[in-house]
Amino acid sequence: MTLNFRTAASALALVALAACNNAGGGGEARDSIHAVGSSTVYPFATRVAEAFTRNTGNSSPLIESTGTGGGMGLFCEGVGANTPDIVNASRRMKASEFETCQANGVENITEIQVGMDGIAFASANGGIDFDLTPEIVYRAIAANPYGEEQTNEMWSDIDPSLPNKPILVYGPPATSGTRDALVELVLMPGCESGDGMAELEEQDEDRFEAVCTEVRSDGAYVEQGEQDNLIVQKIEGNADAIGVFGYSYLEENLDRIHGLTVNGVEPTYENISSFNYVGARPLFIYVKNAHLDAIPGLRDFIATWVESWGAGGPLAEVGLVPNPEDVMARQNSAATEFTPLAASDLQ
DSSP states (O other), X not given: OHHHHHXXXXXXXXXXXXXXXXXXXXXXXXXXXXXXXXXXXXXXHHHHHHHHHHHHOOOOOEEOOOOHHHHHHHHTTOSSTTSOSEEEESSOOOHHHHHHHHHTTOOOEEEEEEEEEEEEEEEETTSOOOOBOHHXXXXXXXXXXXXXXXXXXXXXXXXXXXXXXXXXXXXXXXXXXXXXHHIIIIIHHHHHTXXXXXXXXXXXHHHHHHHHHOBOOSSSEEEOTTOHHHHHHHHHTOTTOEEEEEHHHHHTTTTTEEEOOBTTBOOOHHHHHTTOSTXXXXXXXXXXXXXXXXXXXXXXXXXXXXXXXXXXXXXXGGTOBOOOHHHHHHHHHHHHHOOOOOGGGGO
């Protein structure tokens, strides 16, 4: 009964979407593409949108930077002209988000990995500069490192060899895919290295997750919303501050800031593409298949992504790291065949 109701609701929404687009105006009519999501993917999506508009003559797509989590929420509200066609994501869709989409009639979704990025740690040129490790970052910004009270105020409190400077890190909020990647790629490994953490995970998984992922809120870690450029401005204006954002923002601001090494490895194009850099991560777009033939130009917009994401292409020029060749071949197929994502793919 539930499945039939959901299918019927989806069908009605699609009829409404097609009717709106054929009506030529009024109500929910929409003749332009609407994408929401990651601030990291935003500059790449806007570059694709510019090329798409210039080359096809279609209306300029609306690209909104809402954060990955916020974008997923909007994308999964349903199908129809009042919902986004695409969500940009700096992490993979969660199984829970996929379930929400399904429950709301967004049943056929195509996942496309558009390239790679890195979580860059950076400071002002001439500012604070030392080698980070996942353990150092975790001990600096965790709310309760290894389950203990957070007492580290200076970097030297963590290790006497580190600068005797106050801990001040500007980074992404909890709604950001960059924050999710920071947790998965840096904080969790740093936490898991602590004595007794394996035992805590076995005894109390919820407590373990809280200890490893919760970030301090006493001013040492400052959330800057979904505006990575604002983080660049903050660290440029404070020689003792460190910023956390996508690699592309580092690359385009190297005249003002520099990357900090992690485990002795610099955040560079080559190190991210080879996964030598600990913060390397994939970037995605998710497409609502039900909108492919209802929203004018949507298929061509996806094709413009494919034309733009190769080595030496326009997206590489602004910091996107191209997929490895085998991954790129699969994504080229995904962007033309639009095979729906399955729940088992996210396990």
